[in-house]
């Protein structure tokens with residue numbers, strides 16, 4: 123079993139790095155951690171970085187998860203290799219760019235590009251967002267899945283993810299106590315469906331809702347409250363159609379192994395306790 127300890131960063135391609143930087147800083151509220159040729163790294167918490175926009179195809183998305191030791195990384199590589207995943211080791215130059223000691227890259231069964239990394243750098247400097255969005259950190263990622271049952275099996279039997287809840291057949295999976303770190307959404311492609319940052323309070327959700335509306339950033343869902351994690355949320359559209367989510371108050375699950383995953387309806391009431399309807403194709407067919 124491959125033990126993932128946390129999600130670490132997303133890397134997202136863009137053909138317009140300048141606009142991506144403007145969005146990440148002035149709208150989303152991240153801080154520039156580092157600018158290199160053709161890429162910008164952003165901080166959202168005490169880690170070196172949790173998001174990177176790089177010059178490239180906007181459909182190129184990478185998500186990294188941390189493993190505890192180099193020995194676990196070697197064992198994970200062997201397991202994935204035996205299962206037929208094409209595993210590549212990151213070169214020293216690629217490790218340096220990512221600020222990690224070592225990593226492997228492979229595709230999940232849908233084709234999502236995944237990196238397993240060890241020893242990500244922490245930042246010696248506290249995060250100060252370019253605007254006060256109240257961000258406390260990068261928290262979870264939603265992946266498109268061409269077969270959610272198959273991919274749930276991958277994340278829960280090859281890796282240590284556990285299903286906390288399902289909305290329709292879409293699982294919300296935890297790798298620690300936080301209700302979910304990985305969500306899967308039925309779709310006919312691979313890629314990141316949404317990137318979540320936690321914010322401090324309701325106050326931040328409401329303030330951002332007004333700010334985004336004033337700046338004409340499309341709000342695609344919320345403010346609302348998830349019946350699943352009980353978090354209050356706000357979804358909005360970023361560069362190249364990427365969905366970003368702020369949420370606050372996500373519950374934790376501490377009664378392992380007694381917790382039983384719950385079933386919620388794949389319809390607006392399964393997504394929001396307050397009656398908001400998503401304008402996001404992955405959550406409501408053809409509405410985006």
Ligand SMILES: CC(C)c1ccc(C(=O)O)c(O)c1O
Pocket residue numbers: 264289294305316318348349350351352353367369372393405
């Ligand atoms: C709307 C998506 C499917 C979703 C649903 C529930 C939660 C949660 O319980 O926090 C999410 O974070 C989501 O992104």
Ligand SMILES: [Fe+2]
Pocket residue numbers: 262264305316318367
């Ligand atoms: Fe989410």
